[in-house]
Amino acid sequence: MTIQQIEIYNTLTRKKEKFVPINPPFVGMYVCGPTLYSDVHIGNCRTFISFDLIYRYLVHAGYKVRYVRNITDVGHLEDEVAGAGEDRIGKQARLKKLEPMEIIQRYAFGFREVMSILNILPPSIEPTASGHIPEQIEMTQKIMEKGFAYEKDGNIYFDVEKFSKTNNYGILSGRNIEDQLDNTRTLDGQEEKKGRLDFALWKKAKPEHIMRWNSPWGIGFPGWHIECSAMSQKYLGETFDIHGGGMDLIPTHHTNEIAQSVGCCGVVPVRYWVHTNMLTLNGQKMSRSLGNVFLPVELFTGMKLAADSPTATPSQAKLEGKHPLFEKAYSPMCVRFFILQTHYRSTLDFSNEALQASEKGFERLMNAVNTLEKLKPSEKSSADIKSLHAKCYAAMNDDFNSPILLAHLFDGVKIINSIHAGTAIVSKEDLTLLKKTFRDFVFDVLGLKEEKETSNNDELANNLMNLVLEIRNEAKSKKDFSTSDKIRDGLAKAKISIKDSKEGTTWEIEN
């Protein structure tokens, strides 16, 4: 396998660049993972699906990827402004009388289950912030030694204005620091910080704050951005290839990550910054603060999570009633397909209509994948399979353009169906390539998988269906169509659909 030449859109330069890893064929990729103070919503899932696509393609393209995706579990401040000094995880722990780590464990379990259901591959390393407190303290110390941070009553703040005198603080967001400082918006509780853009590296814990660790500056907990800098550096080095996350992280989280790393080590931490766009609902970003989020389990079932459900983990959630947003349940692979039909840098608006279109499209694609296995080769080909194969790579090489890839695969679907219908032919060699193309791209790269219950593994069902279909075919051959239609209608009521073809009758269970 030759390594593909990939172009990646780099937020740093605002254009597509040739992807050249620091130490080929090795690639270091860090993606900001979930903050486990609540359940992941489907908007979060979009980001993880996008990076799963990128990870899968890099691996498929021949790279040896170390993919690090963190879990933030130290409890970021919920309401520093009002002086509450209580983190979200700690707050829930008190209210529900649970240990903080008990809550983390539950959300982590649910998160991993949802990832698995969506066929998102686990990263190479999934480090937790709470497991890397010493690294974060050490990094904070280094930043202080370099003079880019100051202490104030047990809190350590990063000095953005000082940093910006020798560095371009807004290099990622494209904002200049004067504009940001001039921002008329006023925030309360800023008196501790020297500058309004300064951010905490370490926070002193109030007595009621449950998640706490010892540090050179007293009992406290790490700031909101330091864990990603510390953990990426630990596992990928001071400078690594790709750093990703949702684009809402650009102006603050990632901007501060760069400042921390540069402030600590004097080198830029990341070569390619990759950002995914948001999932919207009626044109509005799905977010917790807007309250327009829905959960994967609700989408997969079309049901509403019960108010007293102890968890939103799909396998354990308690559901009640139809979800007002969904006309029906949408399967995980339908959702994945829906997301992959849009480029990762575009916003994607959720709607029943769009989801149902994806459902049909996904089914058509998977039917063709199955048909492909039954095709017989001919002497030569009437379609250009090599070109199709090349176009699939070209699409992915162009900034992981999955919608274009799918468009090409659907061209392939037409070819497959035409061959099956006898209006096109393929050579043996081309058929092998066509099969490889579909297997590689549909399963390995796009990460789609068959969801239909393959009836073959249920001997009882198979035997029964064979008998029923045999009776129906006998009736048909006697032109006893009322009997044959009665069988078909009866099966349809039992959610079993059948299709007559030249090779015989096939059946499947509708989802």
Place this chain on the structure above:
RNA sequence: GGUCGGGUGGCCGAGCGGCUAGGCAGAGCUCUGCAAAAGCUCCUACAGCGGUUCAAAUCCGCUCCCGACCUCCA
């Protein structure tokens, strides 16, 4: 208010100077006892107004709408 990104056919979504994706829906035809599936054909759009160019959905300017970020958020 500042910064950034958008407005594409009935819907979803690519493209980002010439070759006018793809999916879904709709119409007709073929196949079929009828369905379903599949094949063929049709429906040909780029917010508005100017400009640059032999050529613009694609570049430039203005206008109108929408969104994101500036405060935790994928």
